[in-house]
Amino acid sequence: MRSDFTESVIEIIRAVPRGRVCSYGGVAAQAGNPRAARQVVRVLHSCSEKERLPWWRVVNSRGTISLKRGYGFEEQLDRLKAEGIECSSAGRIDLERYGWERNG
């Protein structure tokens, strides 16, 4: 059985609209524990495929892709661009514009 926190994380990531992004910390905060950003990472590692989560819509607090080149960076960049999100070749995104929050 998964913890409530994990369940919430999965639910929240699924709620991120197409064409929008959210930070690991943001997801953690909405799930009830703003300090558990790293736990969000763990959830992605263990359930992103099984739960079919839009993992590419999760970036770090600076609005950049955390994955390394050759290790998912390109795929995430492509998926984001495919949704109409503008990102620099370095993987930077304007959170003011694409960042998602429940009430925004």
Add this chain to the structure above:
DNA sequence: AACCTGACTTCGG
């Protein structure tokens, strides 16, 4: 139970 690790975050310099 201690120790290590990771797709993190914040703070200072």
Add this chain to the structure above:
DNA sequence: TCCGAAGCCAGGT
């Protein structure tokens, strides 16, 4: 704005 250090969480060894 970029980099390093320290803080934080929980699952795996």
